[in-house]
Amino acid sequence: DNNAAQRAAQLRALITRYNREYYELDEPSIPDAEYDRLFRELQQLEAEHPQLLSSESPTQKVGSKPLTSFRQVQHETPMLSLDNAFSEDEFSTFVERIKDRLDSSSEIAFCCEPKLDGAAVSLLYEHGVLVRGATRGDGQTGEDITANVRTIRNLALQLEGDYPDRLEVRGEVFMPVKAFERYNEQALARGEKVFANPRNAAAGSLRQLDSSITAQRPLHFYAYGMGVVSTGTTLADSHYERLQQLQSWGLPVSDEVKRVADGGSCHGYYQDILSRRDALRYEIDGVVIKVDSIPLQNDLGFVSRAPRWAIAWKFPAQEEITT
Numbered sequence: 001d002n003n004a005a006q007r008a009a010q011l012r013a014l015i016t017r018y019n020r021e022y023y024e025l026d027e028p029s030i031p032d033a034e035y036d037r038l039f040r041e042l043q044q045l046e047a048e049h050p051q052l053l054s055s056e057s058p059t060q061k062v063g064s065k066p067l068t069s070f071r072q073v074q075h076e077t078p079m080l081s082l083d084n085a086f087s088e089d090e091f092s093t094f095v096e097r098i099k100d101r102l103d104s105s106s107e108i109a110f111c112c113e114p115k116l117d118g119a120a121v122s123l124l125y126e127h128g129v130l131v132r133g134a135t136r137g138d139g140q141t142g143e144d145i146t147a148n149v150r151t152i153r154n155l156a157l158q159l160e161g162d163y164p165d166r167l168e169v170r171g172e173v174f175m176p177v178k179a180f181e182r183y184n185e186q187a188l189a190r191g192e193k194v195f196a197n198p199r200n201a202a203a204g205s206l207r208q209l210d211s212s213i214t215a216q217r218p219l220h221f222y223a224y225g226m227g228v229v230s231t232g233t234t235l236a237d238s239h240y241e242r243l244q245q246l247q248s249w250g251l252p253v254s255d256e257v258k259r260v261a262d263g264g265s266c267h268g269y270y271q272d273i274l275s276r277r278d279a280l281r282y283e284i285d286g287v288v289i290k291v292d293s294i295p296l297q298n299d300l301g302f303v304s305r306a307p308r309w310a311i312a313w314k315f316p317a318q319e320e321i322t323t
């Protein structure tokens with residue numbers, strides 16, 4: 001409505017002025033906490049009134065003054081950690097336990113995914129616009145990294161197709177191996193900090209208070225699930241088909257995701273991905289095997305913070321190549 005538009009225009013002008021002061025003078029005219037408050041007020045206004053969102057807004061521009069702390073985000077449904085299997089036997093036990101609990105003698109379909117070794121994030125889209133990004137944090141409370149997730153190279157800022165009014169996407173932010181090696185070479189040449197591995201590089205880049213630094217980092221994202229979705233949206237009752245729905249709305253999903261008819265076929269998937277591990281563009285530390293049926297997932301539920309319906313089947317640690 002009109003006074004929201006007026007307030008947004010006023011905030012854009014103020015923040016633009018403070019950005020210029022920050023980059024040109026070294027004594028900004030307002031305290032950091034005041035700048036943070038104004039910046040977040042504008043972010044909130046734009047989230048509530050997407051028609052106010054313009055690519056010219058300082059919330060969209062990378063060159064905004066860094067925040068001094070992250071705001072907290074309460075995840076509406078917890079972001080889960082995964083139980084691990086380290087051997088074929090442990091994986092088979094996982095499958096048997098599921099069959100026992102579901103008291104089902106019939107075969108159970110599984111969705112098999114590479115286990116990306118990056119940083120888990122939650123992305124919130126409202127009316128198809130990316131309005132918030134958050135880290136996993138402790139599963140319940142994460143950090144608001146909205147300005148940073150906007151800089152992810154392959155991420156849609158605007159959804160397409162018949163997306164829900166409100167959609168939370170969960171997935172992994174990662175730095176592709178080649179980009180990681182290139183980044184480290186340049187950082188070394190500049191005498192700057194190098195990262196030990198792509199996972200640290202992704203997590204460290206996402207938790208920058210200055211999003212213009214994040215924007216210089218080659219980050220990618222693959223979706224692997226949904227969080228809250230507005231009611232009235234027709235979602236498939238298969239996890240694999242939900243990932244296809246996310247793709248149809250413009251969100252990136254790994255092309256290594258496969259659906260298999262039974263637990264026995266997961267072994268073949270594990271061996272196939274393990275055999276091609278070094279040829280993948282991104283680092284993985286195993287595969288994630290999920291019961292494909294959403295109703296069965298709901299029947300199985302979670303144990304404290306890990307789902308009973310999914311397991312991370314880890315690869316042996318790669319022997320470190322000492323350079």
Ligand SMILES: NC(=O)n1nc(-c2ccco2)nc1N
Nearest residue numbers: 080113114115116172224288
């Ligand atoms: N790291 C990763 O690639 N993950 N993590 C999950 C996950 C975590 C909790 C539920 O699903 N799925 C995939 N592909």
